[in-house]
Structures are given as C-alpha cells and as structure tokens.
C-alpha cells in the first residue's frame with residue numbers, strides 16, 4: 001500500500017557506497033538530513049508557547065516532529081509549517097480504541113482529519129500507544145494494543161487517509177533480546193513473540209514502519225559496569241565481535257539486534273524508525289552537558305552522513321528525544337527524566353551542537369519571562385530553624401528539585417543555597433504569586449540572581465496564567481504558613497498536575 005515517504009529513503013540509502021559518486025553521496029546525505037526529527041513533549045508546568053516552539057523547529061531545520069498526544073495548540077501551530085508530524089496516542093486510550101472501530105473513527109476524525117483539512121497539518125504517522133509492551137507494565141496493554149492499531153488503521157482508510165498517514169506502535173527496545181549476547185542472537189521477547197509477529201506482519205501489510213526507542217544512556221544508568229565509551233559513537237570502546245562484524249557502540253548493536261529479530265521472523269526488509277533517542281543533562285552523574293553533547297553530536301553527525309548500521313546500511317528515520325525539558329514528567333524512571341531536552345524548558349541552548357545544515361543549534365525567540373526576581377532563604381533565618389525541612393519538602397513536592405539530587409547541576413550547593421533553590425523552584429512554578437514566597441517567615445524575595453557555578457536559579461516563562469488568578473491574591477497573601485501555600489498552587493492549577 002501507500003509506501004511513499006520512506007520507500008524513497010530506502011532506495012537512496014541502499015545506493016550509498018555502491019552506485020553513487022562522492023558528490024552524489026553528499027547531495028544524498030543533505031537530502032537525508034531532512035529526515036532529522038525530534039520529540040516535542042508538553043508535560044511542563046510552563047510549556048513553551050506553541051508558535052515559538054514551531055519557529056524554533058523551523059529555525060533549526062527540524063523537518064519532522066513527534067507529539068505524544070493530540071495537543072490542540074501544538075497541532076494548530078504546526079499547520080502549514082512545512083513540518084511533518086507523527087501524532088501519538090497515550091496508552092490510556094488503548095482500551096477504548098481497542099473496544100470499537102467507531103471510537104477509532106471518532107479519534108481519527110477529530111484528531112487527524114480535522115487538523116489536516118482545517119489547518120493543513122502534515123500528519124504522516126499516528127503512533128498508537130507509547131511503549132505499551134514495556135516490561136514494567138507487565139501485560140497491562142498486551143490485549144488492547146493490536147486491536148487499537150487495527151481500528152486506527154481501519155479508521156484512517158475509511159477517512160481516505162490510508163496512503164498519507166501510517167499507523168504504527170512506538171516500542172521500547174526491550175521488546176527484543178538476544179540469547180547469545182550479540183546482535184545475531186536477536187529475537188522478540190518470548191512473552192510477546194507471537195504478538196510481535198502479528199503486529200509487525202500487520203504493519204508490513206499496511207506499508208507502515210516499526211518504531212523503536214533506543215537509549216544508550218539507560219544502559220549506562222542500569223549497569224554501573226557498563227563500559228562508558230560503548231555508550232557513545234567515538235569508536236573508542238573495546239569492540240564487541242559478532243561473526244564478521246565488530247560493534248563499538250551500543251546503539252548499532254542494539255539496533256542490529258532488532259534487524260536480526262525481524263529477519264529471523266520473516267521481516268528482513270521491514271522499515272524501522274528510531275522514535276526516541278537522546279541523552280539527559282541533569283538528575284544523574286552521567287546526565288550532564290558534556291556527555292549529552294558528546295552523544296547527541298555523534299548522533300547528529302551520523303544522521304548528516306546518512307549512516308546506517310553493519311546489518312542495515314540504510315539509515316533509519318530518527319527522532320531525537322527531546323526538544324525541550326519537561327518539568328512535570330514523572331520521575332519514576334529517575335531524576336534525569338525531566339532533563340532530556342536539547343534546550344532548557346524556556347528554549348535556551350544548553351550546549352553547542354552543530355546540526356546537519358552546518359549551523360549551530362539556536363534558541364527560542366520571543367520568550368516572555370516573569371519578573372527578574374527570586375525567592376531565597378532570608379539572610380536572618382537560621383539554617384537550624386526547625387521549620388526548614390518541612391518547607392523544603394513541601395516546595396519540592398510541588399516543584400522540580402531534581403537538579404539538587406546526587407551528581408546533578410545543583411548538588412554542590414551549601415545547605416543555605418540548597419534551601420533557597422527549593423524555595424525558588426516553588427515560587428517560580430507558582431508564577432511568583434505573593435503567597436508563594438512565605439515559608440514561615442524564612443524566605444525573602446531578591447533581585448540578585450542567586451545562580452552559582454553549574455546551578456541555575458530559574459525564572460519561569462510568563463504563560464499569562466497568573467493574570468487569571470488575581471482575585472485569589474488576597475487570600476494567598478495572608479498565607480504565611482505552609483498550609484497557605486497550598487491555595488496558591490490550587491489557584492494556579494498546579495495541584496492538579498501530577499508532578
């Protein structure tokens with residue numbers, strides 16, 4: 001069926017090094033560069049405005065974007081932007097979508113057809129669920145994922161979008177494994193092997209790709225003895241030998257394990273997309289600017305050169321994770337989870353990156369901030385004040401303190417600055433509401449930036465939300481105890497966000 005966008009990439013990729021001259025190969029690599037995609041997550045207390053985000057994507061030449069849900073404002077902003085969209089469906093929707101094709105038709109009508117016809121959004125893929133077979137989910141989504149995929153596919157065809165939009169399922173790399181420790185031993189995980197074969201067969205019949213998320217950082221995070229150079233692309237790691245092939249980075253070995261698994265089950269020419277890959281910058285000793293820069297620059301250089309892997313020379317379409325940090329993501333996987341962005345929450349650049357067009361990554365333009373002021377521990381307050389531990393716990397419960405954790409950007413602060421950091425995170429997250437800097441008389445507002453060394457004391461984006469809550473100001477201004485701060489949060493809607 002409608003094999004359009006990526007089939008031409010396959011042909012181009014296969015030709016590299018075989019038929020093309022160097023000049024042609026370079027031109028091909030540049031064409032390939034268009035294939036660089038990025039994930040745009042919106043689980044933030046203060047999301048970067050969609051119009052600014054779309055301009056940021058365009059300025060940096062990101063031609064493809066993956067959204068995790070049908071965010072109305074993001075989709076509108078992407079209309080007629082020239083950016084191709086992979087539109088995700090959260091796992092919570094798998095049950096209703098699996099239950100009836102009617103539900104899927106409604107979903108496609110309201111979330112796909114509508115944005116294509118009304119706003120000119122260039123939707124190319126629908127990503128059904130998000131890593132639904134992750135081992136930690138046990139069998140939670142194993143009954144519903146395939147029927148939901150089938151219903152969405154049927155609904156796309158019924159809507160006349162069967163050629164234009166392809167449905168796939170973004171999978172975690174834990175859906176396959178190797179019995180021999182090397183890629184050629186690759187096969188699907190035993191408990192979902194039959195299911196995977198059914199799903200991949202269905203995707204193939206519909207001209208859709210397999211989408212896989214691969215995280216070398218997590219290999220390192222999970223295993224303290226993991227050889228660190230093997231996580232990167234420098235070629236400096238002790239090679240892993242698999243027959244006639246040697247691997248010097250875990251990405252290639254991991255990806256080829258999938259290619260072997262596909263081949264072993266009769267899908268040797270199946271198209272593969274890397275739906276997520278990246279490196280976080282904070283929240284863990286290995287999550288820092290240096291490593292993230294090293295990994296992501298290596299990755300981008302591969303994309304620029306149109307590099308594939310030993311087993312699959314055709315380069316896959318790749319979506320980097322992620323564009324910007326998300327301070328409201330669950331930290332159940334680890335404190336690094338809120339720091340995957342190439343850019344900070346406000347669209348400022350974290351570290352230099354050269355993109356495929358030869359330009360350096362540039363930051364967001366036109367971001368509005370709250371006032372230049374911070375909430376810190378009052379100079380006269382004693383660090384031994386018995387109210388401090390409770391106040392800090394409270395502040396960190398409702399704002400993001402992951403940068404204070406071991407091995408993170410603010411873990412070197414002394415005890416007083418540490419408390420100030422927590423107070424400020426809360427104050428900014430609560431849109432600098434007056435009552436949000438009244439920790440039992442222990443805190444004070446300052447105009448002097450308390451940032452030091454690697455630790456940034458942030459000022460939040462002005463989302464205009466505080467204006468909506470002005471009539472609650474009187475109530476919260478009275479609140480000088482921790483309990484009063486709750487009403488500030490409730491007023492700005494944070495209480496509802498699962499931080």
Ligand SMILES: *[C@@H]1O[C@H](CO)[C@@H](O)[C@H](O)[C@H]1NC(C)=O
Nearest residue numbers: 069070071090106107110111
């Ligand atoms: C469209 O998607 C959004 C977000 O994924 C969801 O809240 C909404 O219910 C969907 N619409 C339909 C008709 O299913």
Ligand SMILES: *[C@@H]1O[C@H](CO)[C@@H](O)[C@H](O)[C@H]1NC(C)=O
Nearest residue numbers: 351352353354358359360361
């Ligand atoms: C990119 O940044 C580096 C240093 O960060 C600089 O040396 C180089 O000139 C920049 N390149 C461009 C094209 O601006």
Ligand SMILES: *[C@@H]1O[C@H](CO)[C@@H](O)[C@H](O)[C@H]1NC(C)=O
Nearest residue numbers: 392396401404413414415418
């Ligand atoms: C800083 O605060 C964090 C979070 O409350 C805490 O885990 C850490 O022990 C504190 N460090 C110091 C030096 O007080």
Ligand SMILES: *[C@@H]1O[C@H](CO)[C@@H](O)[C@H](O)[C@H]1NC(C)=O
Nearest residue numbers: 438439440441442480481482
């Ligand atoms: C805060 O300080 C003011 C003025 O010094 C005092 O009247 C009030 O009781 C204090 N409140 C608390 C909770 O300590």
